[in-house]
Amino acid sequence: MKINVIGMPIHYGADKEGCDFAPNKLREMNIQKTIENLGYEVEDLGDIDVVKVSSEDKFQDHPKMKYLNAILDANTKLAEMVHQSISKGNFPLILGGDHCLGLGSIAGVSTHIEKLGVIWIDAHGDLNTLETSPTGNIHGMPLAASMGLGHESLVNIYKDRIKIKEDYIVHIAGRDLDEGEIEILNQSKIKAFPMEMVKKVGMTKIIEETLQYLKSRVDGIHVSFDLDAIDSRYVPGTGTKVDNGITVEEARQLLTALASSGMMVSLDFVELNPLLDVNDTTAKISVDLLTDIFKNLK
Numbered sequence: 001m002k003i004n005v006i007g008m009p010i011h012y013g014a015d016k017e018g019c020d021f022a023p024n025k026l027r028e029m030n031i032q033k034t035i036e037n038l039g040y041e042v043e044d045l046g047d048i049d050v051v052k053v054s055s056e057d058k059f060q061d062h063p064k065m066k067y068l069n070a071i072l073d074a075n076t077k078l079a080e081m082v083h084q085s086i087s088k089g090n091f092p093l094i095l096g097g098d099h100c101l102g103l104g105s106i107a108g109v110s111t112h113i114e115k116l117g118v119i120w121i122d123a124h125g126d127l128n129t130l131e132t133s134p135t136g137n138i139h140g141m142p143l144a145a146s147m148g149l150g151h152e153s154l155v156n157i158y159k160d161r162i163k164i165k166e167d168y169i170v171h172i173a174g175r176d177l178d179e180g181e182i183e184i185l186n187q188s189k190i191k192a193f194p195m196e197m198v199k200k201v202g203m204t205k206i207i208e209e210t211l212q213y214l215k216s217r218v219d220g221i222h223v224s225f226d227l228d229a230i231d232s233r234y235v236p237g238t239g240t241k242v243d244n245g246i247t248v249e250e251a252r253q254l255l256t257a258l259a260s261s262g263m264m265v266s267l268d269f270v271e272l273n274p275l276l277d278v279n280d281t282t283a284k285i286s287v288d289l290l291t292d293i294f295k296n297l298k
């Protein structure tokens with residue numbers, strides 16, 4: 001299997017500079033060589049071209065969603081690139097960038113797999129719509145949009161249709177959801193394993209239940225990993241840190257188990273912010289986790 005690295009240097013969804021530097025940071029840290037050394041052929045498809053918008057103009061396209069058109073444009077290009085990658089039988093590794101890129105990656109993967117499962121690993125819900133969002137930051141909206149909730153421009157990005165079925169979604173490590181997101185989650189068919197449940201039953205059990213749940217329902221799984229799922233004390237280099245999260249070891253256990261399930265078809269690795277990082281701690285954790293994922297990928 002060939003791996004395609006796709007860089008998405010975007011920070012508009014977070015409205016905070018820094019995560020746009022992450023794809024190149026990971027390249028500098030030899031992510032390609034590291035994966036090649038595991039025996040894979042790796043082709044880096046480069047970066048998605050993200051148009052420049054001045055921060056004064058963030059609300060120019062919509063009064064409640066920041067940088068809307070630039071985000072739609074970049075994610076449409078990302079969706080096409082992911083689509084091409086999977087068409088060739090390759091595995092797309094999408095390096096963020098902020099989590100708005102889930103819009104594009106899921107749109108691209110979902111053109112190939114009718115019953116697409118999504119595992120969203122995140123302290124946040126990313127289940128806001130423009131009505132519920134307290135910030136107008138689009139990185140808080142991609143999961144809702146992918147299942148058909150929110151502004152139609154986000155929902156219908158790339159292809160005019162809903163991208164994933166609610167009951168094919170598993171959410172893990174949530175602990176900082178906005179009021180409106182809690183309502184959306186409770187009314188949805190998403191299978192959620194919030195942080196308190198991870199603490200109570202342990203990661204081994206969460207992995208077992210996640211895979212058991214999805215195996216009978218879906219034909220392939222897209223994993224969307226937000227670094228802030230990890231406890232704030234271990235990951236200084238991410239933009240919306242939350243305490244009481246999973247440990248680095250738990251993240252490794254989860255990601256390697258998903259990789260070895262034989263069902264993972266694509267991966268988002270998002271919200272690394274090199275400008276906030278301390279001595280490259282978070283960048284090193286990122287390379288380390290990615291290495292272990294590809295060591296175990298089946």
Ligand SMILES: NC(=[NH2+])NCCC[C@H](N)C(=O)O
Nearest residue numbers: 099124128135137139140240
């Ligand atoms: N991908 C993320 N880190 N999302 C953080 C979202 C934070 C908050 N819920 C918002 O909508 O603004």
Ligand SMILES: [Mn+2]
Nearest residue numbers: 099122126226
């Ligand atoms: Mn997120």
Ligand SMILES: [Mn+2]
Nearest residue numbers: 123124226228
């Ligand atoms: Mn998050």
